Amino acid sequence: MKRLNRYFMVLFVFLVLTSCIDTGNKRKNEKTSLNAATVQKKPNIIYILADDLGYGDLGCYGQTKFKTPNIDKLASQGMMFTQHYSGSTVCAPSRSALLTGMHTGHTAVRGNKEIQPEGQYPIPDNTYTLAEAMKKAGYVTGAFGKWGLGFPGSEGDPVNQGFDVFYGYNCQRLGHHYYPRHLWSNKDSVVLAQNSGKKKEVYAPALIHEKTLEFIEQYKEEPFFLYVPSIIPHAELAAPEVFMKKNRGKYLPEKAYKGLDDGPEYRKGPYESQTETHAAFVSMIEVLDEQVGEIMQKLEELGLDDNTMVVFTSDNGPHREGGADPEYFNSNGPFKGTKRDLYEGGIRVPMIVKWPGKVEPGSFTDHLSAFWDVFPTFSEIIGVEVPDNIDGISFLPELLGHKDEQAKHQYLYWEFHEKGGRQAVRMGDWKAVKYNVLQQPDAPLELYNLADDIGEEHNIAGQHPEIVEQMGGILDTVRTPSQVFTFSQSTYLNSK
Numbered sequence: 001m002k003r004l005n006r007y008f009m010v011l012f013v014f015l016v017l018t019s020c021i022d023t024g025n026k027r028k029n030e031k032t033s034l035n036a037a038t039v040q041k042k043p044n045i046i047y048i049l050a051d052d053l054g055y056g057d058l059g060c061y062g063q064t065k066f067k068t069p070n071i072d073k074l075a076s077q078g079m080m081f082t083q084h085y086s087g088s089t090v091c092a093p094s095r096s097a098l099l100t101g102m103h104t105g106h107t108a109v110r111g112n113k114e115i116q117p118e119g120q121y122p123i124p125d126n127t128y129t130l131a132e133a134m135k136k137a138g139y140v141t142g143a144f145g146k147w148g149l150g151f152p153g154s155e156g157d158p159v160n161q162g163f164d165v166f167y168g169y170n171c172q173r174l175g176h177h178y179y180p181r182h183l184w185s186n187k188d189s190v191v192l193a194q195n196s197g198k199k200k201e202v203y204a205p206a207l208i209h210e211k212t213l214e215f216i217e218q219y220k221e222e223p224f225f226l227y228v229p230s231i232i233p234h235a236e237l238a239a240p241e242v243f244m245k246k247n248r249g250k251y252l253p254e255k256a257y258k259g260l261d262d263g264p265e266y267r268k269g270p271y272e273s274q275t276e277t278h279a280a281f282v283s284m285i286e287v288l289d290e291q292v293g294e295i296m297q298k299l300e301e302l303g304l305d306d307n308t309m310v311v312f313t314s315d316n317g318p319h320r321e322g323g324a325d326p327e328y329f330n331s332n333g334p335f336k337g338t339k340r341d342l343y344e345g346g347i348r349v350p351m352i353v354k355w356p357g358k359v360e361p362g363s364f365t366d367h368l369s370a371f372w373d374v375f376p377t378f379s380e381i382i383g384v385e386v387p388d389n390i391d392g393i394s395f396l397p398e399l400l401g402h403k404d405e406q407a408k409h410q411y412l413y414w415e416f417h418e419k420g421g422r423q424a425v426r427m428g429d430w431k432a433v434k435y436n437v438l439q440q441p442d443a444p445l446e447l448y449n450l451a452d453d454i455g456e457e458h459n460i461a462g463q464h465p466e467i468v469e470q471m472g473g474i475l476d477t478v479r480t481p482s483q484v485f486t487f488s489q490s491t492y493l494n495s496k
Helices: 003-009 025-029 034-038 069-076 091-100 130-136 204-218 241-247 277-301 371-382 465-477
Strands: 044-050 079-085 140-146 165-169 182-185 188-191 224-229 308-314 348-354 363-365 412-416 422-427 430-435 446-449
Touching: 044 277, 044 371, 069 277, 069 308, 069 348, 091 130, 091 371, 130 140, 130 224, 130 371, 140 204, 165 204, 182 204, 204 224, 204 277, 241 277, 277 308, 422 465, 430 465, 446 465
Parallel strands: 044 224, 044 308, 079 363, 140 165, 140 224
Antiparallel strands: 079 348, 165 182, 182 188, 308 348, 412 422, 422 430, 430 446
């Protein structure tokens, strides 16, 4: 078999990458005949979004140094996607792509743009979001975790973008701290006095998780959409002692990180020090895995599990920040690159979908999909139209096992505005990457055939000029210029 399959034998995933045939983006607003017949009762939908979790950071996707039993169980009960892509290679634009159904050449928020003293550039008021579509269909909507798409009180505030309930970090920069001095409950700031000064008594992911479970309990009688954008395992690297105690000394040699532990910027963005980064990283993922298990347990206790779709994924590839060590854990699996790269390691992410009675347990799919496909997929499930201008295609037929009715993308596109600007496009097995767009807009493209070279090690642009020309044409025409987000040499300091 091709090299791709050799890589994925270690992951127990056997892939056959096929060229994607464009059946037309006109399908975006069309209802499949499956909808009325197969999806009779509107399910609850839970979308769990890990933060900087790599493709190789889960046992079911090949991780061998630590275990993720609850997420692995979820995978055994649902479908694993092996060619799913995040919206971007960093936080805010990835989430914007998710909630708007548009890729980063079209979505409103295309980068991490900080607003002082707290928050990021907001999604405009005239943007129609996934949460608003869910509300239109009669769903109660809740978001618990990290927002990053509009500073408090702005038009991009989660409660102004379709969410009935929000609890967590509004600002992704302050989300760098696991013992924050405040969180947000809807439009109210919640002071955590137990974390004042240098105190660390309230581990925010635990508190946010409690509120998540309370939401499920409170709205058990109504259809709900629950968005859970966890901050784990983003830097800083910090976990409760009960988890650290189990992992201390197990992942040697340890790697120490010297951060900022005092001064006026303390707990305002810069990461704190961590002397045991390996143990802390594993402990954080164990916290996340435990929380996923408790969400599933809550659904079972309330009798909601049979009518609830649960999705688990990550916002981009693994990071190196705060002492994180993706090489030690093989966090990006067989892929090249990490967070902020547009190589596969920066944007290909795990995705698991469990939907009892609809999705075959223990199944796999190599269907080519991305974050902007989630909006039309959920919209098709709940029976609402989607805007004409979105880039996504519903993958509901794939979930239901009707591959012959599944529309496919002609291509997928990404752009990243930091570090000189980067662009990438995938068309079938072909992948083109372009770096330093700002200074070298006419620089030659890198070209890879992922079917033979999943690690993007061999640039074969010189051998396929016709493919390079085609891909270059896509890069030149696929995007709409943004007055707010332009290609830049800078990297946002301590940004997500």
